[in-house]
Structures are given as C-alpha cells and as structure tokens.
Amino acid sequence: MLIKLAMNGMKGRLKDYIVLFAGSIIPISVFYMFLTLAVNQTFIRNHSLINHIQLVFIVGTVLLSVISFIYILYTTSFLLSLRKKEFGIYQLIGVKKEQIKKVILTETMAIGGFSIIQGIAFGVFLSLCIAMLLAKQLNITLAGFKPFYLPAVLFTILFFLFIYFISVLLNNRKLTQSPIIKLLYSEIQSDHSPAKHKGTMIKIILGTASLFIGYTALILMEFITYAGLFLAPIMTTLGTYLLFDSIVPLVVQRLKENKHKRLKGINSFTYSQLSFRINELKRVLATIAMFIALSAGAISGGFAFKNNVLPTVDKEVIYDMTLYNPDALESTVIHSIPFTEKHHYRFKFDEEFNYYLYEDLVKNPPLIEDFITYQIRRAGNLPLPEKLPIENSFQILPEDWYMALETINPAMFSMRSNKIVSIEDYKNIPQKEVIVVLGKTENFQDYLAQWKELDQLQLAKYFDLLGYKPDADSISSKYSSFLNEYAFASGTYFMGFFLGFAFLTMMASVLMFKILSGASMDIHRYAILRKIGVRNRLLAASISKELFIVFLFPALLGILHVVVGMRMFSFIMLDPYYKIWISILLFIAIYTVYYFSTVYMYKKIVLPKNRARVIEYTA
Incomplete structure (x- = not known):
C-alpha cells in the first residue's frame, strides 16, 4: 500500500521530479569525475605529473559536496512543500504519520537512487573524456586509469544516499511538527503588493555603500591583502542582499506605475503578477546573483590561471x-x-x-x-x-x-x-x-x-x-618547471570549468523550482483572464515577459560581480580577464535553457489546453 501511495505521488508530480532528477545528475557526475581523478591510485603512481593536480581535484570534490548537500536539501524540501496538502488529506482519512514518513522515504530514496545511477554512468563517460584531454595536454598516456573506479563509485553512492537520507529526516521532522489544518491549507496564501517602506532609501544607500566597499576591496586586493580577503566577500554579499531587498521591489513598482507601459496589452496584469511575487523572490534572486558570480568566476579563473603558466615560469626561470x-x-x-x-x-x-x-x-x-x-x-x-x-x-x-x-x-x-x-x-x-x-x-x-x-x-x-x-x-630545467606548473594549471582549469558548470545548473534549477512553486496559485488568475476573452498568445507573452524580468535581475548583477571580481587577480596573473567571454557565454546558454524550460513548464501549468480544466479551476 505504501509503495503504491509513493508511486502515485511520484506520478502526480512527475514533472517536478524530472526537474529534480535532471538537476541532480550534473553535480553527481562531476563529483564522481573529480573523485575518480583524485583517488585513481594506479594512474597517479604511473604519472608523477598527476601528483601535482591530485590536490586540485580533492578541493573540487569538497567544494562540490558542500554545494550539492545544500542543493539536494533545498530541492527535496521544495517538493515536500508542494505535497503538504496531499499529506494532510492522508492524515485526515486515517493514515498515520509514521506511514506517511515511509512514503516520503520511499519516494526520496527512489528518486535519489535513479539520480545516483544516472549520475555515475554519465560521470564514467565524463571521467574518460577529461582523462584523455589531460593526457593529451600533458603528453602522457592513460596507463592505469580506470574510468569506472570502484572506490569512487562506492563513495559517491554512499555520500549522496547519505544526503538524501538526511533530507528525509529533515522533511519528516517538518511534517511531524505541522498540524493537519496547516497542511490542508498550505496552498492558500494571500499575496500582497509590496508597500512603500520608509527604510527603502536607507537600504539602497547602505547596499550601494556596501557594494562599493566590496568592489574597492576586490580592485585593491594587491594593496590591502588580508583585509581585502575579508572585506570583499562580506561587503559584496551584504550589498547584494540589501539592493535586492530594496531596489528590485522598487523597480517593479515603478514599472507598474508607469502609465505608458502599463496600458500596453495586459502589462498591468504582468506587472501586478511581478509585484505579488517579488517579496518572496528577492532574497532568492540575491542568492542566485552570488552563485552566478561564483560559477562564472570559477570558469574565468580556470582560463586565466592556465594562461598565466608561461609568464609565471618565465619569471621564475x-x-x-x-x-x-x-x-x-x-x-x-x-x-x-x-x-x-x-x-x-x-x-x-x-x-x-x-x-x-x-x-x-x-x-x-x-x-x-x-x-x-x-x-x-x-x-x-x-x-x-x-x-x-x-x-x-x-x-x-x-x-x-x-x-x-x-x-x-x-x-x-x-x-x-x-x-x-x-x-x-x-x-x-x-x-x-x-x-x-x-x-x-x-x-x-x-x-x-x-x-x-x-x-x-x-x-x-x-x-x-x-x-x-x-x-x-x-x-x-625550465621545461620541467613549465610542465609541473602546466599540470597544476590544467587541473585547476578543469576543476574551475566543471565546478562552475555544476554551480550554474544547480543555481538555475533552484530559481526554476522557486518560480514553479507558485504556479499552481496562479491557475485561477489566468483562467479568469481566458474566461473574459484574453487570448492565449497574450497570456503566453505575459508569462515570458514576467519571467524574463525575474531572470534578468540576478543575471545583470552576477555578471557585474564577475567582471569586477576578476580584477582581484591582476597582481598575480598576466591577464585575469583572459577568455572571460567564454564563461559569460556559457552562463548565458545555461541560463537561457533554464529560462525557456521554466516558461514552458509554467505555461503548461497555468494555461491548460483543455477548456474543461479552466471551468474546473474557476468553479
């Protein structure tokens, strides 16, 4: 019975589970790839150059494990929030909480197991590709390298099963502490247009000042050294959150109040939708902006570090x-x-x-x-x-x-x-x-x-x-020094590229989850507009415009963070902006894919093709 409930629950939220499944494969595969290159003992013993990059992949594994832990906890918690009403109904008809906990355990571990299997399969292929690229760049053979490395496989399985199990415990605790009435009415929320607060201007001033101090610390990192290492991340992060907390709602409010824009088509509805959601989204958007800076910065740093090998060796030898x-x-x-x-x-x-x-x-x-x-x-x-x-x-x-x-x-x-x-x-x-x-x-x-x-x-x-x-x-010899530096830089380059790629995919997934979580509450609004004669084309355009503005805010500030942030490496690198356009283009490509995917899924939820469903939603 419990397995049947779990399967039915997964079928009912299949699209959400597919998004979680797809978003989890990338970090799992990259984690496995880092781990395989870091602990493949025979390969390391056969090539002394690999010793120089082993630590790089270990560091990459640790960083990715922390972000993956947070990402999986967030996404599983998000899926639970979508099904609170369903679990409340189960309790109402007599299903015990212990049985519901088993349902959550079954569903979460099932989706986790599928993600791990697919992630490792893709990770094996990724490991082989990266090992071949490393071998070609370092002019070594693949003697002793095993893309399917059993210790890495076992550790990856155990680590991610542990994360999924921890997420089950946390979700079960949330469910236990929630009364039935709260679960049943979890989908009913009152949205309020952001009011004008007296503290908005103060937040804007403080946010701008914090961001200015953070950027100054990044630019003058060569001169303020250790103080800059503390000031830059703290003040930049603080400034980002303060500006998103103050400016984003203000910009949306100004768009809504602009008569010229508001009276075109159904812009009034579009901007009202934005103002309803912006209070909930603004802190998430600030987090996304910071993730964009970290991920694109990691990719840019890898390119710049590799490009800096020869100038470094020229100076040393x-x-x-x-x-x-x-x-x-x-x-x-x-x-x-x-x-x-x-x-x-x-x-x-x-x-x-x-x-x-x-x-x-x-x-x-x-x-x-x-x-x-x-x-x-x-x-x-x-x-x-x-x-x-x-x-x-x-x-x-x-x-x-x-x-x-x-x-x-x-x-x-x-x-x-x-x-x-x-x-x-x-x-x-x-x-x-x-x-x-x-x-x-x-x-x-x-x-x-x-x-x-x-x-x-x-x-x-x-x-x-x-x-x-x-x-x-x-x-x-200079060639020996160059080879050692180049090996380390190549490892750093690959670590930065794939770490940034994984961060970008997880970041975009989080934004997608957050936007789609409120889609079910918008169904009745779009149904009413359709009922009074608004064409689907206008509604679809409204959704695209609304989500474009949501995606645009963190993208602009995130890219600005990257452009300014790379300046901090100017005193240790010949050209910290070397091929930065590649990381920006990669970010735009991934971000665009997730934007169109979010728009598509949002439309599928709020604009059902079957008109009978519209009547049902408006009843």
Whole structure:
C-alpha cells in the first residue's frame, strides 16, 4: 500500500521530479569525475605529473559536496512543500504519520537512487573524456586509469544516499511538527503588493555603500591583502542582499506605475503578477546573483590561471635551457633552436665546493631578477677571485652573484658552497670539469618538443653529477618547471570549468523550482483572464515577459560581480580577464535553457489546453 501511495505521488508530480532528477545528475557526475581523478591510485603512481593536480581535484570534490548537500536539501524540501496538502488529506482519512514518513522515504530514496545511477554512468563517460584531454595536454598516456573506479563509485553512492537520507529526516521532522489544518491549507496564501517602506532609501544607500566597499576591496586586493580577503566577500554579499531587498521591489513598482507601459496589452496584469511575487523572490534572486558570480568566476579563473603558466615560469626561470656537458645529440637539437642569447660556463666540484671560473663570469654575466624592481637585468659587481688554498672556508659573495650562480647551476647550487676562482687556481683543481650551457629564445613555448628531448637526454648527465637519476619532470630545467606548473594549471582549469558548470545548473534549477512553486496559485488568475476573452498568445507573452524580468535581475548583477571580481587577480596573473567571454557565454546558454524550460513548464501549468480544466479551476 505504501509503495503504491509513493508511486502515485511520484506520478502526480512527475514533472517536478524530472526537474529534480535532471538537476541532480550534473553535480553527481562531476563529483564522481573529480573523485575518480583524485583517488585513481594506479594512474597517479604511473604519472608523477598527476601528483601535482591530485590536490586540485580533492578541493573540487569538497567544494562540490558542500554545494550539492545544500542543493539536494533545498530541492527535496521544495517538493515536500508542494505535497503538504496531499499529506494532510492522508492524515485526515486515517493514515498515520509514521506511514506517511515511509512514503516520503520511499519516494526520496527512489528518486535519489535513479539520480545516483544516472549520475555515475554519465560521470564514467565524463571521467574518460577529461582523462584523455589531460593526457593529451600533458603528453602522457592513460596507463592505469580506470574510468569506472570502484572506490569512487562506492563513495559517491554512499555520500549522496547519505544526503538524501538526511533530507528525509529533515522533511519528516517538518511534517511531524505541522498540524493537519496547516497542511490542508498550505496552498492558500494571500499575496500582497509590496508597500512603500520608509527604510527603502536607507537600504539602497547602505547596499550601494556596501557594494562599493566590496568592489574597492576586490580592485585593491594587491594593496590591502588580508583585509581585502575579508572585506570583499562580506561587503559584496551584504550589498547584494540589501539592493535586492530594496531596489528590485522598487523597480517593479515603478514599472507598474508607469502609465505608458502599463496600458500596453495586459502589462498591468504582468506587472501586478511581478509585484505579488517579488517579496518572496528577492532574497532568492540575491542568492542566485552570488552563485552566478561564483560559477562564472570559477570558469574565468580556470582560463586565466592556465594562461598565466608561461609568464609565471618565465619569471621564475629566466633561461629557457640549462644543459650540463652537452654531447653530439644534444648539440644537434641546440642547433635547431634560434637562440637570442647563449652562454657557456665552466665549473668543477668536490665534496665541499663548486669552483666557478672567474673569466667566464666576467665575460658573460647572466641575467637575474632585481629584488627591488623585479626587473630582469645583468648581474654586476663581481668580486675578485679568491686565492687557493685559503683559511676561510666560505667566500662571501654579493647578493647578485648568489642569484647568478643559482641561475647558472640550479641542480647543484644548494648542495655545496660556492667559490669563484682565477684560471690559474682553476687549472690546479684536480676534479673533472663540467660545462653548463644557458640559452634563451624569443618564445619558449614554440620549442616544447626540443626542450622535452633535451631533458630526456640530460637524465644520464644528472646521474653523473648528483649520483641518482631523477624523474624527467623533476630535473632542474625550465621545461620541467613549465610542465609541473602546466599540470597544476590544467587541473585547476578543469576543476574551475566543471565546478562552475555544476554551480550554474544547480543555481538555475533552484530559481526554476522557486518560480514553479507558485504556479499552481496562479491557475485561477489566468483562467479568469481566458474566461473574459484574453487570448492565449497574450497570456503566453505575459508569462515570458514576467519571467524574463525575474531572470534578468540576478543575471545583470552576477555578471557585474564577475567582471569586477576578476580584477582581484591582476597582481598575480598576466591577464585575469583572459577568455572571460567564454564563461559569460556559457552562463548565458545555461541560463537561457533554464529560462525557456521554466516558461514552458509554467505555461503548461497555468494555461491548460483543455477548456474543461479552466471551468474546473474557476468553479
């Protein structure tokens, strides 16, 4: 009997359950994809580069789990609110509350189970696609990667079943605490047009001031640092809610009072509908605006962070090439690269010191980064070489030449102390000579294949110098640094893109749920208009216009938040607005789909094709 009640209840609200089902698949699939890439142990062991992005996907999993938890709690609570009257009738005819709780449990876990199965199925496909893209970008194989990874599958199932179960407990508690009379009359609400409050102007001033402070903190983040990290989110959020609480009802009221607009068609009815609902929607719209900023910002940040890899590496490692004792094979590769600058340096080493030849350093002082101006310049003020042997074991060098020697010899700089010696003393040092070749090109990224080949050829040289053979992606070269940074940036890019995509879909779903929740109370209004002769075309246009205005408010402020908010990264990124148009277009595409879906479903509810239903609703 309980299963039959549950099935009938699901059939009666099939459209609402389909929206919940569709909205839940995206976060579940992205959650599974993040988790699979984060814990796929064989894949991680086979590719050391994946270690650099493992933490990124773990962070993405945690963030998505928090938002998914809130989203599922909200949507299941929303579906319960639509069926309060139905559950009240069950109690009225003698069904016990414990039995109704079992009905809610059955329905919620059934829809949760379907969502999890479909989400994991799509997540497996998504994981394979992303792994292939990562492998192509990082030039690695998919050895050891399992798109269907059982530990990730089990954790995803348990985590989301737990969320759905928690939502059941909370919904059952709400139902238990509600008297039958309240459940029976849950659909009867009195709508009031927003009144003019004396505090509206104060809220507008405070909201504008808060938003101004928040935006200022974002723009000046480089200078106010930690204070900005607190001020920006707090004041921007506060300003958003205050402005939506004050300006949105005021704008709707002004539209309603504008005679020129009001007297066109059935605009009077449209604006009245808006004014009836705006008090209920304004805080939800403020939340949606913040979600738009977070989601579109996450996608934009991923693009900008990936674009910032090369400038970051250029700043950290000045020379594109650092070779030890290049042989014939390496010389062949070198000759294929047009260098703007190429220098040779000689040194010897024993157990205590690296001995650098003074004449080489004076002839070709390497480039270094100035500590004060952060500009690239030549090292200067090279001291005279020390005579060997000397009583003092350490040679005090100017700051310039500590950096210069690290630039010349990154693999061995920190392993021993350094001495600069004359050619006479250098010849008397019995150790074998090592030649270091530094090279710089106009565009490092044009010769990635050559840098990779040189790094692979250098592995044997590193074994002779260091006594062990490092991984190809961890030797002291610019290409190795670029590869590590690029791997981390690629992980951040994918995390930001899919996290933003999941946020956008959940955000739009929430707005859709909120709008559709009041649709049943509007049926009689549209039925009356049809009965007095208003054509369906005008009613449909009224619905489209009303919902367009509702969707427009958070979209405008959300995009403004993104445009201003990305400015906070200007001091750590070359171009924080790199391809920001992609995130904005993606938001517009998803938002538009949900807008038209909401309009379509709203029309299906309030504009039934069967005229017999209209008579029924107006009776």
